[in-house]
Amino acid sequence: MTDTRTLRRKSDNEVVCIACGQVLPRADAREYDKYGDRWDRAGKDFEYLCKPCHRDCCHQPRNGLEETLIRAEGEHADTQAFITEYYTLVSDDISTES
Numbered sequence: 001m002t003d004t005r006t007l008r009r010k011s012d013n014e015v016v017c018i019a020c021g022q023v024l025p026r027a028d029a030r031e032y033d034k035y036g037d038r039w040d041r042a043g044k045d046f047e048y049l050c051k052p053c054h055r056d057c058c059h060q061p062r063n064g065l066e067e068t069l070i071r072a073e074g075e076h077a078d079t080q081a082f083i084t085e086y087y088t089l090v091s092d093d094i095s096t097e098s
């Protein structure tokens with residue numbers, strides 16, 4: 001698997017869609033902030049979505065998704081450990097919600 005973190009930014013003017021991997025001009029991309037606050041820009045490195053992928057995104061409230069992703073990412077740098085931790089956190093959430 002290719003590490004998309006190293007590919008995310010192609011240049012100052014081009015970005016990579018985090019959903020489909022398409023390289024597109026930054027001006028044509030939609031910013032995505034996993035912290036859910038696009039207006040607080042200090043010290044942030046935004047991710048990007050192409051317009052078709054942005055359109056396909058669910059814009060309903062995501063019930064803590066970003067917080068869960070950040071928690072899972074915390075100590076797990078490699079993809080497999082991250083996914084394992086993510087599912088552990090999600091399973092915990094589901095079992096405590098019901």
Ligand SMILES: [Zn+2]
Pocket residue numbers: 017018019020021022049050051052053054
């Ligand atoms: Zn895309």
